[in-house]
Amino acid sequence: MSRMRASLVAALVTLTSLVALTTATTAPAHADECYSWTRTLSSGATGDDVAQLQVRVAGWAGYGVNIAIDGSYGAQTAEAVRGFQAAYGLSADGVAGAATYAKIYELQDADCTPLHFSYAEVDGGCGAGGYSGGSVSAATVQQNLLRAMWRAEALRHRLGDQPLTVTSGFRSQACDRSVGGSGTGQHTYGTALDLVGSSVSLCTIAGNARYAGFGGIYGPGYPDHDDHVHVDIRAGRSWSAPTCGI
The missing domain is CATH 1.20.5 (Single alpha-helices involved in coiled-coils or other helix-helix interfaces)
Structure with a gap:
């Protein structure tokens, strides 16, 4: 040559x-049916991709921490990412990159719901189905339910991947009143789930929910909650499960 x-x-x-x-x-890095991240995210980043990440890691921010889904990668988001990474055997550096996204993709269905929960089990109660008739628009109800389900997924994993069943999710205002609610409670916003487990006690669920990003927790010992644990993503904290020491 x-x-x-x-x-x-x-x-x-x-x-x-x-x-x-x-x-x-x-x-x-990945062409996911629901959502794909195209950049590494760390403290100081902002944008919708940060908000999408926050939805999925909010259940890992620590005891009593209910992070805002605000699209701003602050200290709480970094801690939530570290918690998520540690829980799934990844390097816990608080930076969301390819390995973190790959694990999220494994846990995410095509409609963005987490692997072990679905819209079918959290939509309208009282046999009605759907997301209408609540205290906010149907679209906001679905967005709130998605956030609640991802925190329930974190709770499930924290419990050793013990199955959890949603006995009540969204309720229209009429449905909520018919079952003894106020008609304007957390269920009417799509922010609440009632949970039971087949192999784990209600007190264990309630106790661990304190670490999974839930602002509201009501369980055994609270009126009308001896057969389930109510969790919700309200801002602030309102916990009561006296039988469980909460």
Whole structure:
């Protein structure tokens, strides 16, 4: 091979490698049916991709911490990411990159719900189905339910992946009143889930829910809650399960 031809071949190989490298670093790491992250996120980042991450890791921010889904990667979000990473055997550095996203994709169904919960089990109560007739729009109800389900997924994993069943999710105002509620409670916003477990006690559920991002927890010993644990994502904290020491 002549020296000129060898130089041309080497240049072509180099150009091909550069094109491949550019493609690899700019293309999305994953084409998920629900949502795909296209950049590494860490403290100081802002945007919808941060908010999407917050929805999925909010159940890992620590005892009594109910982080805001505000699209701003602050200290609580970093702690939630570290908690998520540690829980799933990843390097817990508080930076959301390819490994963190890959685990989220494993846990995420095509409609963005977590693997072990679905809209079918949290939609309208009283046999009505759907998301209408609540205290907020149907779209907001669904958004709230999604946030609550991801925290329930964190709770389930914290319990050793023991199955949890939702006995009541969203209720229209009429439905809520018909079952003895106020008609404007957390269920009418889509922010609340009533949970039971087949292999785990209600007190164990309530106790662990304190670490899973729930602002409201009501269980055994609280009026009309001896057969389930109510959890919700309200701001602030309102916990009562006297039989469980909560």
